[in-house]
Amino acid sequence: MVAMPLFTSKNMSRVIKELSIQSETVILDGKIIFSSEEKELGGFLKDLYKHTGINYGKFFKMDYLSKLGFLSSELLLKDVEEIKPETDEVALIFANTSSSLNTDIKYQKSMEDIPSPAVFVYTLPNIVIGEISIRNKFYGEHIFLVQAKYDKNILLKYADSLFETTATKYALVGWLELSPTENYNVQLMLCAKK
Amino acid sequence: MSTLNKELKEELKAKLIEQLNLEDFEVSDINDNDLLFGGEGLALDSIDALEIIVLLEKEYGIKLDDPKKGKEIMQSIQTLADFIERKR
Numbered sequence: 001m002v003a004m005p006l007f008t009s010k011n012m013s014r015v016i017k018e019l020s021i022q023s024e025t026v027i028l029d030g031k032i033i034f035s036s037e038e039k040e041l042g043g044f045l046k047d048l049y050k051h052t053g054i055n056y057g058k059f060f061k062m063d064y065l066s067k068l069g070f071l072s073s074e075l076l077l078k079d080v081e082e083i084k085p086e087t088d089e090v091a092l093i094f095a096n097t098s099s100s101l102n103t104d105i106k107y108q109k110s111m112e113d114i115p116s117p118a119v120f121v122y123t124l125p126n127i128v129i130g131e132i133s134i135r136n137k138f139y140g141e142h143i144f145l146v147q148a149k150y151d152k153n154i155l156l157k158y159a160d161s162l163f164e165t166t167a168t169k170y171a172l173v174g175w176l177e178l179s180p181t182e183n184y185n186v187q188l189m190l191c192a193k194k
Numbered sequence: 195m196s197t198l199n200k201e202l203k204e205e206l207k208a209k210l211i212e213q214l215n216l217e218d219f220e221v222s223d224i225n226d227n228d229l230l231f232g233g234e235g236l237a238l239d240s241i242d243a244l245e246i247i248v249l250l251e252k253e254y255g256i257k258l259d260d261p262k263k264g265k266e267i268m269q270s271i272q273t274l275a276d277f278i279e280r281k282r
Contacts, residue, residue, distance in 0.1 A: 060217040061241075114252055117244035118214070 012163040013156050013171070013191040017076050021068065021186035028075060041182045045071065052078075061118065062131060063103040065178045068186055069094065069128035070135065073172055076190040077136070083170055086137040091162050091171040092129045093155055094188075095145040098179045100125045105180050128176065141166055150175040150187060163193040202275045210271075213249050214242050226272040235270075243268060256281045 020027040024044050026034040034051050038044040045067045049059055052074050062070060077083060083090060103122045110116045121127065126144040133142070141162050145155075155173050162168040174188035207221045216236065229235035231243070238246075246268055250256045256278060258264055267277045 055218075057216070057218045057237075060215040114248050116248065118241050121241055 007157040008161045008164045010160055010164060012160045012194050013173075014194045015189045016080070016192050017190040019072055019076050019174075019186065019188045019190075021072060021184065026075065033075070041178075041184065056135065058131075058134075063100070063106075063119070063122035063127075064182070064184075065096075065100060065102060065125065065176065066122060066128040066131045068178060068184060069176050070131050072176070072186050072188050073132045073136070076172060076188060080190065086139075088138075088140040088167050089169040090136070090138045091141040091159065091166075091168040091173075092132060092138065093141075093143055093158055093162075093171055093173045094125075094129065094176045095147050095150070095155060096125060096175060096177040097146065097148060097150075098177060099146045100127070101180045102178050102182065132172070141168055150177070150185075152187070156189075156191070159191055169193045199275055199279060202278060203271050206271050206274055206278075209249060209253060210236075210246070213245055214238065224271060226275075227270050230268055230270060230274075246274070250278070254278050254282070 018029055024036045024038060025032055026048065034048060036044050036047040038047050041064055045064065048071050049067075052071060054074055059067065059070060100123055103119060107115065107119045107123050110119055125146065126142070129142045129144055132138065143158070147154075152174070155175075159168075159171045159173050162171065169192065171191045172188060173191050175185065176188065177183075177185045203226055204221060207224045210216065210224075211219050211221065219236070224236065230246075231238050243264065247258050247264070250258060258267070267273055
């Protein structure tokens, strides 16, 4: 990783797309593109996966936080032809407040018997970054911050710094929250270097 | 082929689909001799291998004492079923 000043004063981010996922509803650039009657998170994510029309068997092995981030990235990157796979020009900058607690608690419960290795591998919030990177062959900058609340400006400033000091030309930036009680709130942007 | 072994193989296929979240597969999609790992067959990975070891212990009370034999034992549904029958 390249050492960089925190933060640049330059505004270098141009928001290309904005995505929100809350209360069984997906909004892209202000328009509802998907909603589901499924109240349970697992069912909702499965419905959304089917809606995207992608075929990626590894999706079903992911934990809920990774599924949320993975599907968000698929929706944001869809039809963005200037972003090619196998690149270090796309940064992933995520934050939330519950870290991977949703999965951590499941793993803790599994320890009462024989713990599950497949659950254990998701007991870090930044695993979602790995899943998106594997899918797209992204080799660029990445960070997952755990913060008290969503601060869009701080995350965009971080993107600005990457745009100024690294090979980064695009960034997925935003909030990827999943609470232990399965309340979720995704507020993600696809940004480009100005 | 014993009826017991045939039943065990069908049971193993269903358990693997459930335990490994193989939602793209039905029991009928998996042949007894399909490779479990590698580019063909089910294309399972190293975490799946650990889950199979857990499954053997949880569901059948069998511990894999010699990890070196894991590759041979977990080659296919057939080899897994044969191993379970031997250990029962």
